[in-house]
Amino acid sequence: MNHTIASFFARYRLHHDMNRSFLEWVGVVGCIAFPAFYLLRFTGAVPPRYDDIGMRLVATGLCLFLALRRWWPAPIKPYYLAYSYVVVCYCLSFLLSFTAMRNGGEVFSIVNMMVGAFLTILLADWRNAICMLLLGYGLSLTAFQMMAPEAQSSLNILVWMPACLLVVVAGALSHYVQKQSEVRRMRQIYSGIAGSIAHEMGGPMQKIQQVLDTLERDLFRAGHMRSHPVSPVEQTMAMARVLQEGRNAVRLGLQSISVTLQQLNTRALDSSGFASLSAATCAERAVHEFAYENEVQRERTRFEEVADFTFKGDETVLTLILFNLLKNALYHLPSHPGARVTVTVDARHIRVRDTGPGIASGRMANLFEDFQTSGKAEGTGLGLSFCRRAMRALGGEITCASRLGEFTEFTLSFPEVSRADAAAQDEAVIKRANTLLRGCRVLVVDNDLLQRRAACANLMALGGTSCVDEASDGVQALEMLAWASLVPYDLVVTDLEMAMPDGHGLVRRMRSGAVPRHEHVPVLARSADADTGTRAKAREAGMDGFLRKSGGVPELARAIVNLLKDQPVRGAAIDLAPFAGQTALLAEDNDMNRSIVKGYLEELGISVMEARQGFDVLRCVKAGARPAVIVMDLEMPGLGGIETTRQLRQLGEMAQGMPVIALTSHASNDARVAARAAGMDGFLSKPVHVRALRQELSRVLMPCAVVDGRVVQAPQPTQVDESLLDLGRIRHLRKMDIMASLLPEGLAKARRIVQALEEAFLLDDLRGARLALHALMGLNGEMGGHAVYEAARRHSLAVEHGAWPSEAGWLERLKALMVESERALLVSYGLGDVQL
Structure with a gap:
């Protein structure tokens, strides 16, 4: 018995688990309806009736308590569903049937009882609805015999009670059939979603597998071949390229999942992050990156740019739209081998046209509604409705034109951009x-x-x-x-x-x-x-x-x-050298932000100590930590970045020469001024990008070195004519510590280039002179010989026009400048005693 009751109540709970607020609104309606219908008898619209004021007041109180669920004390909230069960039985089953019997089964009372039966169908599954009516009707008959044994109720009531039960059974069957239909539809949708994701993820997952296999093979070779023919720098860069391919594959996979999941999202798109975009660039990239099933599909899809235009929006949104349209266009390709798909960008429109089977006119009217398809056997039927929502969020519209057996063309129309907006976007x-x-x-x-x-x-x-x-x-x-x-x-x-x-x-x-x-x-x-x-x-x-x-x-x-x-990061293996072996103290209270910036720092070869707030930074430094740089958020609980920096600068030698880079989401000029005033050396706005982080680190760290765990200033070279040199590049290369062997060879090579230039001048060989001057520019630009670079560049402009430089004695002055530059470079790199 207990098991049966628990089973019935579990079904009732399941019926309301997804929408408890429905019972609250039923309570609100009951609070209003029971007193209102009682008051009708004073209008003369209904005949004299049994005075059930007491029972109606009880029903009103029960409904009021049902409506106030949100304010129930926590200890009794678990009993809300059981309480609602009692309320439904009393108000809709017992009360309405009892008053119908006391009123002699007159029409108005019977109608009330029928309405109660219909409402019971809505408030419970069919098993509990029948149970509620049987329980309420049984209690009403018992109460009627006990309270008014002398009263005679009409036989109508005995007829209508089974009729109400029959209504419940019929409603339950209708509800069951509808629910089964919804279940089948949901299974179809889930199957379509699963199939779409599985199909779209197949290509990217295969690419990721290929990347992992390549990395495994290269790492195996690097570990087992002592005389590897590829330099570590080249090997690292090759691996970076492979990893980028894997990253692209992951991005495509995530986009493919988004295409499917966004179809189920009916919320409006957030336009706060919209930016100015090139329609041709976005469309061409979408066509190129679409996950084609085979090369045949790729070959039969082409992109045309008639007239590019800019629009304000989000590239991912447009990509998802085009992915949906391409997927639909290519679906019928196996059955129509001659079909072609063309994506065209032309004056505020992007058109996706296929020469496939076309769409019947009867389907066109509801094509962009939910759960509508253009003849596909699978899929969610939500793709085109998502496309319409997304285009409207971009301020545009999507339309379709089709001719059965000839073509289908979807047109994405974008709004005009005012001159002021276009100028701001540019x-x-x-x-x-x-x-x-x-x-x-x-x-x-x-x-x-x-x-x-x-x-x-x-x-x-x-x-x-x-x-x-x-x-x-x-x-x-x-x-x-x-x-x-x-x-x-x-x-x-x-x-x-x-x-x-x-x-x-x-x-x-x-x-x-x-x-x-x-x-x-x-x-x-x-x-x-x-x-x-x-x-x-x-x-x-x-x-x-x-x-x-x-x-x-x-x-x-x-x-x-x-x-x-x-x-x-380009040239990652080279750029890592200045930072390798150094340590950064990263202070950021947000775990996700801290993990991301930590990952970027570690990619640059920097070891990272972590802190959650300013007090942790001060504690680390006072305990003897000597990081090469501190990267610190400005907005932290307790002690923010600016106040922490002020206190650091008051520590004297303990934190002397220790650069601090600010992190903040509020990259205003006032924030920058405040950071500089506090003693911060660099500034990075969130979200942090690797390129900007690397540039700030290069700027604040290049003049510094780490010796025995202490941050000290790098030794300055003997005084030279700084106008001859690119000192920033020299500091960078000096820190990389690779010029001791390369500089002498580079200077000797520069001498040979000057000799070749002199020979070309004597032979009137303009082409040879042009090549020599460009080679001299490239070599001195790399070594930091700014003056020779500029002189060679100036002379090359004349040679490019087919004439020798007009300056008298230009070659002799260039050779003399080379001699001065050699000495300055050798001294600047600390190689003044080297003989070339």
Whole structure:
């Protein structure tokens, strides 16, 4: 018996587990309905009736207590469902049937009893609904015989009681059929979701497996081959490239999951993080990164750029939309082998057109509604409704045109951007590109002098670059890349259509390792032709981005932002050297932020001590800790970063020369001023990016060294003419401690280049002079010989125009400058006694 009661109540609990508030609203309705219907008898609208005021007041009180669940004392809240069971039995089953009998079974009372039966169906599963009615009717009959044995109730009531039970049974059967239909539909949706995720994740998971196999193989070789032919730097960079491929695969997998899960999300998209984006760049990247099932699908999908435009939005959102449309378009490819899919960007529109089976006109009206499909056997039926919600969140709209048996075309329409908004968007992307280019060395390759100079001018307009070099063809570019062996270029911008090697051949040589240290340098392709074939060929050659030659500074800025924002740390093996073996004290109260920044620091070869607040920092330093740098959040509980820094600076020799870098989400000018005033040396805004972190660390650590656990100033070289040198680069390279053997060889090589330049001048060989001057620029730029670099650059401009420099005695002055520069470089690197 107890087991049966527990089973019934468990079903009742399950019926209300997902929506307890429904019972609260039933209580509210009961509080109003029972007194209101009683008052009707005073209007004359109903005949005289049995006065059940007492029983109605009890029902009203019970319903009021039911409605106040949120204010129930905690000890009695677990009994809420049991209490509601009693309330439903009393109010809807017992009270209404008892008053119907006392009123002689008149019509109005019977209607009330029928309404009670219907409500009971809503408030309980069919088993408990029947149980409630039987219990209430049985109690009402018993009470009627006990309280009014002389009264005679109409036989109608005895007929309507079974009728009410029949209504409950019929309602329960209807509810059961509906529930089974919903279960089948939900199973179909879950099956579609699982199938979609499994399908979309297949490609990325295979790629991740391939990356892991490659890393395992390389690590095995590195551990078992004593005479490994690849240098540690090259091996590290190759592994970084493989890891980046794995990272891209993970990103694609996560995007694929998002495509499916976002279909179930009906919440409005958050527009606070929307930014200015290039429609062509986003669409082309989506077409390239879509997880195709096979090469046939990839070959039959192409991208066309008729006219690019900018829109304000989120790239991930647009990518999810395009992934949905591509998935739908490619679904029917096996049954329509001649079908083609084209994604076109044209003047505020992105169109996805396939020449597949088309969509019947009867399906078009509800195509973007939930659970509607265009003839697919599986799937959630939610993809197109998500696309419409997402496009409306972007301020646009999605429409569909189709002709059965011919084509289907989805059009994404984006809103016009005002001139003021467009200018603000351009300014923001230029500022972002300036940040990403800060300190970068760029090589521009183009055989068209005007186009080359225009590209250099645009790069200089963006600002941030430390050096922009030029090469007039692929041969010269390879020579300049080969000379740049100490500090490689950070970006190569190359034309595609050149004499052999053209842009494709140049990049293939770079990716194959023909030019040291440049295997993984990002390459931006420039071409007048922007069709799918040209872009695909550029990607196959190993290029990372694409730009129309007709584009201006904003277009270049967008291309650079898209190219560099997700790139791994370039030249990681070289950049690690200045930080290897050093220790940082990281103070951050947020566990997630601290873990992320700690990971970045450890990637740079820095050991990390952790602290949660300023008091921990002071305690560590007073206990004898001597980190090379302190990275500290400004907003921490207890003692914030600014006050902690003030107290550090009052410790005297104990914290002397210990640089502090501020971390904050509020990167305002006032915050920077306050940080500097407190004695902080650097400033990083959240979220922290590896490039910015590395730059700040380089700036505050390069002048310093760590000796016996103490932070001391690096010894300064003997006084030299600083105008001859790039002191920042020299401090960097000196800290890396790799110039002792490289500098003498580099200076000797520079002497040979000057001899070759002198021979070219005597033979009137402008091409030979041009190559020699570019080689001299590259070598001195790497070593820090700023004056020779600038002189060679100035002379090369004249030679590029087919004439010798007009300055009298230019070559002799260049040779004399070389001699002065040699002495200054040797002294600056602490190699003044070396004989070349």
